[in-house]
Amino acid sequence: MIVCRNVLIYFDMESRKKVIKDFHDALTPEGHLILGKTESIFSINELFTLVHYPQTIFYRKEVHP
Numbered sequence: 001m002i003v004c005r006n007v008l009i010y011f012d013m014e015s016r017k018k019v020i021k022d023f024h025d026a027l028t029p030e031g032h033l034i035l036g037k038t039e040s041i042f043s044i045n046e047l048f049t050l051v052h053y054p055q056t057i058f059y060r061k062e063v064h065p
Contacts, residue, residue: 001032002027002033004019004023005039007036007039008020008036008039008041009038016044020041020045020048027061030060030063035057035058041059047061048060
């Protein structure tokens with residue numbers, strides 16, 4: 001699990017993409033990435049699946065066979 005709350009909002013788009021890729025590479029299969037409420041990687045990522053729980057949104061690393 002990686003928790004990175006309220007950090008990505010300060011990066012430009014290219015830096016965000018690099019950080020998200022680095023997080024993906026560091027996580028174990030089906031690992032989780034937790035971001036702040038105002039942060040979304042939906043439009044820049046194909047590496048994670050958005051997961052909704054009550055009061056919480058996080059991303060799960062995609063596992064490709």
